[in-house]
Amino acid sequence: MAEQTYGELAAERVAALGRARLADPGEHFPYKREAARAAIEDDTAPAKVWVWDPRNGLVPRDRPTADFLPEAVADATEAYVTAQAAYLADPGAGTKTGYEAARDALVAARQVHRRGRATHGVAADEVRF
C-alpha cells in the first residue's frame, strides 16, 4: 500500500468527520424549525430575566420565549444549519462560501436582536433572596 501524505490523510479525515457528523442523530440536522416556531407562537417556555433596579438591585421581569429566540434568529439558524450540512456533505469552495454567508447572517441576526434588548444574563423562574 502506497503511503499517504499528511495532507492527503488530513483531507480524508475532514471528509470522514463531516460524514460522521451528518449521520449523528445527536447533531442538529435538520434544524427543528417547526419546534422553534411552535415555541415562539405558543410561548411555551416563558422565563424571567434579571434586571437591575436602582432601589431593589437585581429583580426578575417576565420575558416571552421570543426574547430568547426571535423569528429572525430562528430563520437565520435554519439557513445556517442547512448550509452547514451542505458543506459537510460536499466540502468545497462553493459550499464553504454559502456556509460562511449563512453563518455571518446568523451572527448579524443575533447581534441585532441582542443590541435591541435591555438585558442579558441568566434567567430563572424563581427568586431566592
Add this chain to the structure above:
Amino acid sequence: MAITVSGFYIQNLIDELDVTNIGFDWTLTTHKIALISNSATPNFDTDVTWNSTNEISGTGWASGGIALSAAAAGGTSTAPTLTISPTGTIMWDMGDVSVASTTLTNARACRFYADALTTPTADALILLSNFGADYSTVAGTFGIQWAATGVGTIDGTP
C-alpha cells in the same frame, strides 16, 4: 473556593493546535452545557476534562448537562458559530439557552465540553461562563441570554 471569572480552557486549545490534535470543532452540537456551583475553583490552565464534581443538576436538567442541539427554546439547537468579531478577534457564539420545566438550585456558572470526544482527551472542556450570582428554578425555564459580544472571545491582536 469560588468562581470569579469566565474563561476558555487553555490547555485544550493548545492540544488542538499541536501534535495532540484532540479533534476540537466548536460548532459541534453534541457539545454539552453543564451547570456548576460556586463551590468549584476552576483552573483554566490545567483543567482539561469535564467531571461531575460540584455539578448542579435536577429535574429537566440531567447530570452531564444538555446537548447544544437541544438547549434552545423548543428543544432546538443553539447552533454555535465561530466568526471574526470584532476585527482580529475570534468570537464563539450561539443562540440563547432556554430549557423548560427545570428545578435547579444555585447554579453559579456553566461549562461547555466536548461530549463526543473520548481520546486523547475525553469530554474536553471548552469554556466556563460565570453568572456572577446563584440562580435557581422551580418547575420553570432556565435560560441564558448571551451578550451581543458572544459567549466568549479570543483577542488575536491585543
